[in-house]
Amino acid sequence: MKQSGTTALLQGAVQDLASSVVSDLHGGGHAPPADPAGGPGRDLELAAARVLGADLLMPALLHRAPLTQDRIGLVTGTLDAFPPRPQAAPTVLWSHWAMARAAGLIDVSGAAPEAPDAAWIDGVPWPFLTHQLAVLAPLALPGLECAVTRAARDRTLDVARGFVRAVRRRDWLQAAGAGRWLATLEKVPDTLGLGTGLDFVELMGGSDARVLLQVRAARLLGTGVLV
C-alpha cells in the first residue's frame, strides 16, 4: 500500500531523529541539521519528537551528554504542543508523563506532573502486557521507578514470553522494546538467550532506526548503567 506523503515524511523524520539519538548514545557526533531550513518543518519535527518521547533525552540522562538548544526546544515544544487529553489511551498519558519527567530531571522544564493511573495494566494477558510495555520502552531506565516499572518487574517471565512472541512474529520494534525492559530486569530466565536475542533483533530489524535505538539502549542498560 502506498503511504500518504505526510506519513512518509513523518516516518523519515522519526528515523532521522532516532538515528541522532543512537549516535548521541555512542558519544555523539551526529549533529542535527545545522540549517533548520534544510530539515523537516517544525510541525513534523515536533510530531517526530512525540513519537520518540523521553528517549530524546536518554543520552543526557545516562551520559550527561550536553543538550543542544535545538534539542531542548524540541522537547519543551513537544510537551507544549501535545498535551494529552485526560481520556487519552494509557500509553499516551504515560508517554507524555515520561517525557515530562525526563525533562524535569535534567532541568529542561519544571517538575513532572503526578504519574497517571496504572491500573490498566494490572492482570492483563502477557501478549498485551508486552505490547504496552514496548510502547512505553522509554520508561525502562534503571534507577527511575514508577508503577509501570514495578508492573514489568512483577511479571518478568511474561515480558520474556512477550519478547519470544514478538521475535517469532517478526515484530522487531516490539521485540526490541521488550528486550530493553528485560535488560533492566532481574530474574530473566537464562534459557531466553537475551543477549543473542538482541543481536538477532538488530540483525533482522536494525535497519529501522527506532529498533536500533531500543537495542542499543538495551545493551547499554544491560551493562548496569544507572540514571
Next chain:
Amino acid sequence: MTDTRLLHTVGVRAMEWLWAHRDGFRLEPEVDPEIGFLERFKPIGELALVCKVLFREGVAGSRQAELARRLLDHVWRETLDGGRMLVRGQRTEPISPIPFEVYLPFRELGYSRPEVEEAAVLNHRLHSWTAFETTPTRRLGLSAFQRRFGLDPRPPEGEALAATWLARTPEPWTVEGHIAYDVTHAVFHLTDWGESPEGLPPRLADYLAAWLPVWIDDWLDLRRWDLLGELLVVDACLPAPTLDGRAWAAFAAAQRADGAMPAVRETPAADGDELFDLVYHPTLVAAFASALATSRSLTALAQAS
C-alpha cells in the same frame, strides 16, 4: 482452565471419525519398492499408541472405549492380518525398526505375534540397529520402546536424550515447526506418551512451563491444528497443566462436526483415502490431547473438592 466437557467432546468426536473411516488404515503390499511397504505402517502404530492412552487414562465414555477396542481389533485382524503383515514387513526390510515400533503398543494391549518379538530381540543385538542414522528424537523413542519391551536400551535413554534439541534448552524464539515437532515427540517418549509425567526431568519441565505458552499462542494464531494438538498434549504432561482455555476453544471449533480435525486451517476439499491421509494424524492427535487433558482436568477437580 477449560471446561472438562469441551476437552472430552473433542476426543469423542475424533474417535467417531476414526471408526467411520477405519478402512483408511490400509497397507499397500504392491507398492513401488522405492516408496517402501513399511511407509503405511505409521498410522497404525500411532492409532495403537493413542488407543492405549485412552484405555490407560480411563476417561473414555463407554461408547468411545468400545470404538477404540473395535478399531484396534479391526486393524490388528484386518489390516495387519493378525500381525502377519508386520512379519512380512520385517522380512522385507529385516533391520527396519518400524515393525517393532508398530508392534509394541499392540503387545502392551495384549496382542501377540512371536516372530516380531524374535526379530526385535535379534535386531537389538546388532550394532547396526544402534548405529543406523536417524534423528536424535527418534533415537530416544527407539530406546524408550526397547525399555518398554524389556530390553536394555541401546543407547541408554539419558544418552539419547542428551542429543535432542529439547535437552539443550535452546533459545525459545528460534523454534520453527519442525523443531516444535521434535520437542513434542521428545516429551512423548520421555513420559511414555503421557503415562509417566515424572519422566520429564524437572529442568525440562521448567523450560517447557516457561515457553510452551508462547508456542501455543503462536501456532494457535497460525491455525496449525496438528501441531497445536501436540503442544496441548505437552501441556497436559507438565506438572501444572494450563489447559489453555483460548487454545482449547479454538481447537474444538476447528474440528468438523463429524470429528475430522484439519491439519492446518480448514478441512481440505478431498474425500476417500486422500482425505484420510490428510486428516487422520491431526484427528488422532485430537483424541490423544483430549484423553490426557480430560484426565488432568478431572484430577484437578478431584483435588479441588
